[in-house]
Amino acid sequence: MNDSTRSAHALIPSEESIAAYLGQVPEFFERHADLLAGVRLPSVHGHRAVSLQERQAEMLRDKIKGLEQRIMEMVRNSSENAAITQKIHRWNCDLASIGDARGLPHAVTEGLRAVFDVPQAAIRVWDVAPPFAGSLFTMGVSADVKAFASSLTMPFCGPNLGFEPTAWLQRVDDVQSLALLPLRDGPLSSPSPAFGMLVLGSPDPLRFDATMGTEFLTRIAEQASAALARMRPVAGARQLTSV
Incomplete structure (x- = not known):
């Protein structure tokens, strides 16, 4: 790598510095909304490319699905615990009698x-x-x-x-x-x-x-x-x- 190439690489900001800048200047995307519209990302459900909005929607759907599964598991555990508690109560009443x-x-x-x-x-x-x-x-x-x-x-x-x-x-x-x-x-x-x-x-x-x-x-x-x-x-x- 020659000196000119090294100088060119030195001028390219790192991903960390770009992320830090965007975090500090959120209005950047308001001024350059066309950039967001043109971003294409790989879909988590295939090899096709989707827009940033579609990717965010996919991630949100996956998150909602995970939360629904957790809720269903909590409801199932609650029902099972309630049934066991009722059985213990009935058994205890039988002993008391x-x-x-x-x-x-x-x-x-x-x-x-x-x-x-x-x-x-x-x-x-x-x-x-x-x-x-x-x-x-x-x-x-x-x-x-x-x-x-x-x-x-x-x-x-x-x-x-x-x-x-x-x-x-x-x-x-x-x-x-x-x-x-x-x-x-x-x-x-x-x-x-x-x-x-x-x-x-x-x-x-x-x-x-x-x-x-x-x-x-x-x-x-x-x-x-x-x-x-x-x-x-x-x-x-x-x-x-x-x-």
């Missing part, structure tokens, strides 16, 4: 299967009042499971890796994914020791995926815990006096 506390564990698991279409569900409760000791829902719980339940401050979801609570389910070989919900007094995230565990199993490996949200499962665990608190020693003693 149980008169004999001995029927609560069965009502919890059967309600989950019927209301939430959970293929399999099982429950174990420990440290119960004497009238409930020796019931099926108190058996087959090792010290390791109790310690594991107490260590959980949120539902565990993931593949079936042979966790001991899986054996509480009727069809163990069918379980590909599961959710383990600790039962304790107060919020699920509290440090209080667990007094039970609820296990949900599914043949679908993605039904209880490790990446899924656990907000509704947390609500289920806390509401089940509140209902089953009637079987705890103090509540159990009160119930005996009222029977």
Whole structure:
């Protein structure tokens, strides 16, 4: 490149300087409107060239389409959440209507299967009042499971890796994914020791995926815990006096 060529290139403004100038002098296009009319750009929907106005219209239509899809997704998620909330409410009302506390564990698991279409569900409760000791829902719980339940401050979801609570389910070989919900007094995230565990199993490996949200499962665990608190020693003693 000779000196004259270098000098010519040096006189050509950069794209940045042109953009800066146009940003500072917007009336430039008012004085030179014919430039905008003559601008031709490649279309995003083909290889043909379109005017600047057409290109802007295409971009605007694409933006509107994206917003419409986001709105539809928000409406769909809202409808799904409302349906789940209604199911939890109905299940909770069913638990509240149980008169004999001995029927609560069965009502919890059967309600989950019927209301939430959970293929399999099982429950174990420990440290119960004497009238409930020796019931099926108190058996087959090792010290390791109790310690594991107490260590959980949120539902565990993931593949079936042979966790001991899986054996509480009727069809163990069918379980590909599961959710383990600790039962304790107060919020699920509290440090209080667990007094039970609820296990949900599914043949679908993605039904209880490790990446899924656990907000509704947390609500289920806390509401089940509140209902089953009637079987705890103090509540159990009160119930005996009222029977």
